[in-house]
Amino acid sequence: MRTRLSTQERREQLLTIGAGLFASRPYDEVWIEEVAEIAQVSRGLLYHYFPTKKEFFLEIVRSQRDQLLEMSEPDPALPVAEQLRAGLDVYLEFARTHPDGYRVVHRAAAGADREVLRIREAGMAANAERILTALGALTTVTETTRVAVRGWLAFVATVILDWLDQPKITQAELRDLCVRTLFSAVDVTP
Incomplete structure (x- = not known):
C-alpha cells in the first residue's frame, strides 16, 4: 500500500x-x-x-552537502580549537548516521562529471573558508596555510570514509587525530 x-x-x-x-x-x-x-x-x-x-x-549530492554545511556552522564565540572539534563532531556524527549520503558526496562524486565536482568543490571551499577565518585568530593566513587546509580537508574526507568502512577507532579518537593533523599542518599550537 x-x-x-x-x-x-x-x-x-x-x-x-x-x-x-x-x-x-x-x-x-x-x-x-x-x-x-x-x-x-x-x-x-x-x-x-x-x-x-x-x-x-546532482540533487542528492547538493542536498547532502548543504545539510552538512548547515549542521556544521561554526560558533565564533568558541575558541578556535573548540570550533574545529565541534565542526568535526558534526561531520563525524553525520557520516556515522548518514553513511550513504556521506559516501555519495565523497566517494561516488569523486569519479563523476564536472557538475558533480563543482558541487563538491563548493562544499570544500566553504569549509576551507570557515577554517581559514578561524585560524586567522591564531596566525597570519598565508598561501601555504590555504594549501595546508585544502589538503587537510581531503585527508579528513579520506579518513572518514576509511573509518566508515572499518571503524577500528572511536569517533573521539578520529576527531582528535584530525584536530592534531590540522594544527600540525598549519604549524599552529591552539
Whole structure:
C-alpha cells in the first residue's frame, strides 16, 4: 500500500533512497525504476521531481552537502580549537548516521562529471573558508596555510570514509587525530 506523503516528504524520501543506492553501487548500475519501486511511486512521479537521472544524482549530492554545511556552522564565540572539534563532531556524527549520503558526496562524486565536482568543490571551499577565518585568530593566513587546509580537508574526507568502512577507532579518537593533523599542518599550537 502506497503511503501518502507531502511533496517535500516525498522528495526527501526519494533523495534518501537514491543516496543509499548511489553510495553502494556505481552510477550506471542505479536505475530510476528501482528508486520508484522502492518508494512505491510511478517512474513518472519520480521524473516529475527530477527530470533526469543526472539531475536526481546532482540533487542528492547538493542536498547532502548543504545539510552538512548547515549542521556544521561554526560558533565564533568558541575558541578556535573548540570550533574545529565541534565542526568535526558534526561531520563525524553525520557520516556515522548518514553513511550513504556521506559516501555519495565523497566517494561516488569523486569519479563523476564536472557538475558533480563543482558541487563538491563548493562544499570544500566553504569549509576551507570557515577554517581559514578561524585560524586567522591564531596566525597570519598565508598561501601555504590555504594549501595546508585544502589538503587537510581531503585527508579528513579520506579518513572518514576509511573509518566508515572499518571503524577500528572511536569517533573521539578520529576527531582528535584530525584536530592534531590540522594544527600540525598549519604549524599552529591552539
